[in-house]
Amino acid sequence: MSREFNDLVRAIGDCKSKQEEDSIIKREVVTLRTRLNERDAQGKMREFCMRMMYCEMLGHPVEFGYIHAVNMSQRTVLHEKKTGYLASSLFLDADSELLILLVNTLQRDLRSANPWEVCAALSAATKLIGADTVPAVIKM
Helix, strand or coil, rough: CHHHHHHHHHHHHHHHHHHHHHHHHHHHHHHHHHHCHHHHHHHHHHHHHHHHHHHHHCCCCCCHHHHHHHHHHCCHHHHHHHHHHHHHHCCCCCCCCHHHHHHHHHHHHHHHCCHHHHHHHHHHHHHHHHCCHHHHCCCC
């Protein structure tokens, strides 16, 4: 992870109040919204997803970044795919409209010859796939 992310975690850890923490996270959310729209964002998307997960876990929604997590799960590089699935599992629920975009990716990864891709897809499926989506995913 970058020094920027390390500084963010340290700054939040050093906060003396919830208001101070909220202020830091709100600044981070604004920064992420801006940085995700930059041209070179794709190369740093894994870190941006990690930072968005951190903000989300601290109670600050980052809806603008959910689609980036879904797109990241479609990558071919395994650590990026796993990060995308992890972020999607945190951000989305079984009723999310963005889940439709993940169905084909889940199907493809569940059929993969690579056991690590199958594991990543299964991990995400346990959190994301509800009763309505099961027939679409099982139809392999």
